[in-house]
Amino acid sequence: MQATKSFERAFLRQLLRVFRLSAVSYKSMSLQERKSAIKLSADVAMASARGSRKWTRGLIAKLSEEDEHRSFLRLILGTEYERLTKPCHGSWKIPRSKKIVRRSLRVCSRRKNNLRAPHGVKSSVLARTLVEKRTHALKRLVPGGESLDGYSLLDEALDYVISLRAQADLMQKLLTTFEASKLSALSKCTLPERKASFVGK
């Protein structure tokens, strides 16, 4: 599964816009500050490019926790900010009839009790706890994943992984482009014969 071209384009556009807006402040920051500022910009650009998904909302909510970020977010996102931060319909779960769920829970517990007596084997319990532990870890990693059930968690994780990969690739490409352009710019303004050597190559 690949990130769509439109997503990548929107992401790049947003990222460049953010960089342009905040480039002046980058000079005065320390390394740590700049790192967090750039990470923030990249995350915001990714979230705004992706649109409305569970994890984008969670990400923006997490970023909005600090006041200083909130004004930045509002600036970048504009009208989308309000739309993304308002609580969405949380009931994207599989619609289930209550009666069936209740009945199934009853049966499930009955079945468990019946099974536990004869077997006494804990392998299934062990497997389940392993999976549960990892599910919790994944919930912590994926933004906004705390309130998702198993299936939606996997779904959001899938989308999040695709977007993260696109983000890393894009930043890497941007980096190399900037470096190359910087070098060429330097060469352009310093050594004309160097440029000739470039051309000769």
Add this chain to the structure above:
Amino acid sequence: MQPSSREMQGMAGSMNGGISHSVAVAQIALRELQNGHGGRQIPNSGPQASFDDGASGHDDFLDQMLSSLPSSWAELGNLKNPWDPPEAGQRIFGAGLAGETSPEEPSAAAAEGMRYPPYDESSLLANRLRQHQISGGSSPNGKAMMVHLDHQSQQQMLLPSLGRSPVASGDSGLLSLPLTLGTGGYDVDAPFKSLNPTGGEGLFNGLGGPLHRAQSAFGHPQGGASMPSQNFTAAAATGGVGQAASASASASASASAGGGTGPPRQKVRARRGQATDPHSIAERLRRERIADRMKALQELVPNANKTDKASMLDEIIDYVKFLQLQVKVLSMSRLGGAAAVAPLVADMSSEGQSGAGSGGANSSGDTLTVTEHQVAKLMEEDMGSAMQYLQGKGLCLMPISLASAISTATACPPRPLSSSSLSSAGACHLGHGILPGGPHLPSPSGDAPASPGVSALTAQSAMANGAAEAAKEAVTVSKA
């Protein structure tokens, strides 16, 4: 009527499970048609009128059906149905009747403790199938329709056909059933439709069996293909449900889950069955969806050949952490300097010169070590400015391995000046080597012995020609 009601009452305790029941239902419906009720004439207008009326009109329809029942029971007896077809068949109508609150079957209904709207649907289905089959006609389209049945086309077929249908509420009752069957567990979420629904596939696998038998039995009234197509797909869906356990699982699960599909919202509830069934059905559906997502994630995450869910989750977690770390590192690296610098391309020349000037002022002898210290200092603040400073000095940064490769390549050059070895002191802990080469050359401080080594060599800048060569090398290296 009497014998059927008695039989139905006798049946009360004999059914065992919703799946088998639905299977029986579907099989009965189809087999009845297959065996043919050749002589039976049910006027179309009556049932259709009843359909038009909606639920209220079912009574007339069911009366007609029940009158035609006894003729079919003999044929049903021939069926090799492990689930006791006559009883099951009667059960359909019993259920339908009970759903209609008919006085004939209160006991059976009460005994079952069932909820009947889906039986309304299935009974309606069966009835309409019989009608159409009775009213005669050929069934050439059956096969064509079967062939075209895949997930999307089924839905597409259903929707336009239903749009064409003149019948309103009765159809919608049927509509909800096949639509939910088609979508299986992928109820309301449009984004998931693109994925292959295993529930739907199970459904269609199951369709193969009864369809072959049913298609011969289906007739198409002159009224148009819309009705029979609906009936066909709906019946095929129920037939598939009857055949495939998973299909019926998804059907009943979706029947229980996705109630709001038809515009006159039928309350879709679980199929008749014991308590285990909805549980197992819902769980199976959920497991299928999760397995689907796991497969998609498996393609995405590298090195994910694990079949175990726990280890697969482990890989996913590690991959997410890795990607997040990668983004963090990228944001920390020269991107910051690059981002700051990119809009300020015009200023670079001035910065470079100022950097060189400050570097020159600081030098107290060994320009290179001073340069290295200066570069290290600059690198802590801003990689971009560090790079600019170096380039102002005619130097550039490169990994030591690369520099060693270059130095070995240029170890025995015709020109002594172009030999270069790599600087160590400042570069060691930086992990980079500083290779002379660049527009501005500091005054050559003598040639250094060209001893290629990994890191412990000092570099000396070269003279003009050599510098040009080295500059080219440096440029190509830095560009590589």
